[in-house]
Amino acid sequence: MVDEKEIEVLSERLEAARGFLHIDEKVKQLSELDAESAKPDFWGDTDRAQRISKQASDIRGVIGDFRAAMQQLEDIRTGWELAGEDPDFADETEALAEDLGRTLDRFAVESWFDGPFDEGSCIVTINPGSGGLEAQDWTDMLFRMYTRYAQNKNWSVEVLDAVPGEVIGLEHASFQVDGRFAYGMLRSEIGVHRLVRISPTDDKKRRHTTFASVEVMPVLPDDIEVDLRESDVRVDVYRASGPGGQCVNTTDSAVRLTHIPTGIVVTCQNQKSQLQNKEAAFRVLRARLYELEERKRAEQIAQLQGEKMENSFGSQIRNYVLYPYQMVKDLRSGIETGNVDAVLEDGELDGFVIGYHRWRVSQ
Numbered sequence: 290m291v292d293e294k295e296i297e298v299l300s301e302r303l304e305a306a307r308g309f310l311h312i313d314e315k316v317k318q319l320s321e322l323d324a325e326s327a328k329p330d331f332w333g334d335t336d337r338a339q340r341i342s343k344q345a346s347d348i349r350g351v352i353g354d355f356r357a358a359m360q361q362l363e364d365i366r367t368g369w370e371l372a373g374e375d376p377d378f379a380d381e382t383e384a385l386a387e388d389l390g391r392t393l394d395r396f397a398v399e400s401w402f403d404g405p406f407d408e409g410s411c412i413v414t415i416n417p418g419s420g421g422l423e424a425q426d427w428t429d430m431l432f433r434m435y436t437r438y439a440q441n442k443n444w445s446v447e448v449l450d451a452v453p454g455e456v457i458g459l460e461h462a463s464f465q466v467d468g469r470f471a472y473g474m475l476r477s478e479i480g481v482h483r484l485v486r487i488s489p490t491d492d493k494k495r496r497h498t499t500f501a502s503v504e505v506m507p508v509l510p511d512d513i514e515v516d517l518r519e520s521d522v523r524v525d526v527y528r529a530s531g532p533g534g535q536c537v538n539t540t541d542s543a544v545r546l547t548h549i550p551t552g553i554v555v556t557c558q559n560q561k562s563q564l565q566n567k568e569a570a571f572r573v574l575r576a577r578l579y580e581l582e583e584r585k586r587a588e589q590i591a592q593l594q595g596e597k598m599e600n601s602f603g604s605q606i607r608n609y610v611l612y613p614y615q616m617v618k619d620l621r622s623g624i625e626t627g628n629v630d631a632v633l634e635d636g637e638l639d640g641f642v643i644g645y646h647r648w649r650v651s652q
Contacts, residue, residue, distance in 0.1 A: 290379045291369055291386045296362075299386065302393045303362055309400040312355050319348045336511055347408065347469060354392070361389045399470060401646050406507035407473030412449070412576055413505050414463045418481065420499030425458030427484045428501045430633060432462040435478070437636025444468025448559045449569045457490065463557070463573065465508060472507045477645035479505050480606035487612045496612055500605075506576035515575045516582075522574070523547040524567065529558035546570045553577050607641070609633065617641070622648035 307313070322345040325331065332338045368382030402408060415431050417424030432451065439446045445467045452460040466475065481502050488497040509515065529543040543558035544566040555577065557570040607619045609629065617632045618625035624644035631637040 290372065291365065291382050293369070295386065296365060296369060299362055299365065299389055299393070303358055303389075306355065306358070306393060306396040306400075310351060310355060310396060312352060315348050315352055319345060319352065322348070340510065340512075350469070355396075358389060358392050358396075361385060361392070365389065398643055398646065401650050402470055402473030404473065406509070407476075408470055409472050409510075410465060410467040410508040411472035411475055411505050412463065412465050412508060412573055413475060413478070413503065414461070414573075415459075416461045416502050416504075417458070418500030418502060420497065422454065422456055422458065422490050423484075423488055423497050423499040424501060425454035425456075425460060426489070427458070427482075427499050428460075428462060429454075429458040430484070431482060431501055431503065432459060432464075434633050434636050434638070435466075435475075436464070437634075438638045439466050439468065439471075439636075441636050441639075442468060442471075442474075444471055447569075449573065450557045450559055452556075452558070465569075465572075467508075472505065474642050474646075475505045477642045477649075478503045478606075483605055483608045485608065485610045485612065506573075506580050508572065509575050509579055513579065515578050517548075517571075517575055517578055521549050522571075523549060526563055542566055544570045546574050548574060548578065551578070551581065553581070619645060621645060 372378040417428045447465040450463040525545040526541045542563045546555045557566040560566040615629045622644040
């Protein structure tokens with residue numbers, strides 16, 4: 290049963306959340322945004338209006354969640370007092386306290402994400418490594434795992450480019466995840482993922498090891514400047530392959546962008562029209578160029594400091610072992626589980642994602 294001491298702990302945690310969530314500042318900021326949106330010419334600049342509306346909606350959501358938690362704490366206090374007279378209130382109050390505890394845990398996790406793009410959407414790209422057909426199948430398995438994880442978080446997924454392999458799996462996959470803290474959370478997945486299993490394509494049933502790399506980039510706001518000139522980009526169109534939107538297989542709707550100065554190539558074919566594919570491809574290209582510049586800055590800082598920075602992309606971060614035993618283990622945080630199906634089939638990744646970020650902030 291909930292006692293007075295536990296209620297006091299919940300109250301202290303909630304007050305701490307008021308500080309690290311910057312609730313008072315957000316209330317003031319929301320008032321300013323609402324005043325801005327009430328101006329007669331607000332929708333004269335549609336892009337700016339949409340950005341302000343989304344920002345206000347996100348802030349309103351944080352404030353609403355915090356106020357709901359405050360009300361829940363009051364309900365717990367009332368339930369505790371009533372439970373002294375009627376034991377039937379005890380179980381309900383205990384359930385409320387457990388639920389508030391989970392909410393406060395979520396508030397604490399969200400406080401870890403203070404990067405400029407952590408709260409926004411992201412683009413995830415999966416590429417097969419060594420292993421041939423096995424690697425393509427592994428790419429498809431990871432693609433399903435992440436899309437199910439996004440569904441579990443009530444995030445939306447927009448597939449940008451998912452090219453089926455000639456036999457099994459995917460040649461590569463690229464998709465956008467839209468949801469609050471999608472980029473912040475999924476930064477934990479950047480790197481190489483290793484799979485060990487009995488190959489379904491091997492008649493001799495031998496054990497195979499294969500790899501796939503995962504890249505996660507922020508969806509950049511329109512006001513972020515990136516050195517991207519259309520004159521530096523070659524645009525090729527071609528006929529899309531595999532499943533896609535309506536008429537995707539009967540028109541030259543797929544788009545390939547080649548950024549000539551860097552050699553970066555981006556393809557997109559899963560939108561319904563060539564124009565939509567081109568817009569999505571440029572979105573990915575902007576993110577790639579931004580990440581490239583950020584990586585260069587990090588390397589320059591490392592040289593000045595005389596330190597060797599870890600290159601997380603291209604480094605093995607997690608093992609998924611299906612044979613001779615079953616285990617998924619993150620090599621950074623040490624988080625592991627024997628319930629492989631829950632991870633790969635059901636997308637239950639929160640333990641690994643949150644475990645990584647808890648490890649990261651403790652370093």
